[in-house]
Amino acid sequence: MLKVVKSRRVVAMLLAFAMGTASAAMMPQDMSDEAIAERIKAIGKVKLAGDEESSQQASSDGPRSGQAVYDKFCMACHTSGALGAPKINVAADWEARLEQGMETVFNHAWDGYNAMPPKGTCNDCSEEEIQAAIDYMIADI
Ligand code: HEC
Incomplete structure (x- = not known):
């Protein structure tokens, strides 16, 4: 029971x-304009939060140095020459490439080129940071 x-x-x-x-x-x-705006805003905010985060990061830390980007993203291929990657500071590997002009070299790094992945897999890298990493790779040739 x-x-x-x-x-x-x-x-x-x-x-x-x-x-x-x-x-x-x-x-x-509530289908009033304000209520709808409020609901949409909430979604917009989520996206903005990410943007703010990355811009905050950029403003507080500044762009990463060429070496920092290289060490983290490019080293795996460009130190050993894996997959035929031009090796860091090996002039013979870079001469013909640099003859194309830096703009082309940069674009290949940015957009990807054969086995070279776009941005060298540093997806949140700015153009400035990719260029710095390239400069770092050829600084001593
Ligand atoms: C997964 C391996 C890999 C990683 C990671 C990688 N690269 Fe490369 N990279 C290559 C290969 C392979 C080539 C040669 C492509 C070719 O010429 O066919 C190359 C070529 C290049 C070139 C020469 C482009 C040209 O016009 O000849 C530049 C510049 C470059 N990489 C920059 C970078 C930068 C900067 C990073 C890091 C942010 C990076 N790479 C990360 C594999 C890699």
């Missing part, structure tokens, strides 16, 4: 919960 009472209580609680959820879901949404 006690069991029945107990389970009835559980059922009653579940019902109350379900009804509460249902009535919340069925509540008509």
Whole structure:
């Protein structure tokens, strides 16, 4: 008997919960301009937060140095020459490439070129940071 009472209580609680959820879901949404703007703004804010974060990072830390970018993203291929990558500070590897002009060399690094991945996999690198990494790779040739 006690069991029945107990389970009835559980059922009653579940019902109350379900009804509460249902009535919340069925509540008509406020379709006024302000309410809609508020809802859209909330989504916009999420995106903006990411933007703010990266711009904050840029302003507080400044652009990463060529060496920092190289060490983290480019080294894996450009130290060993993996996949035919021109090696850091090996003039023979770079001469013909640099003859194309820095703009082309940069564009190949930015857009990717054969086995060279776009931005050398540094997807959040700025143009300035990629250029700095290139300059770092050819500084001593
Ligand atoms: C997964 C390996 C890999 C990584 C990581 C990588 N590179 Fe490369 N990179 C290559 C290869 C391979 C080539 C040669 C492509 C070719 O000439 O066919 C190359 C070529 C280049 C060139 C010469 C482009 C030209 O016009 O000849 C530049 C500049 C360059 N990489 C910059 C970078 C920078 C900067 C980074 C790091 C931010 C980076 N690479 C990371 C593999 C890599």
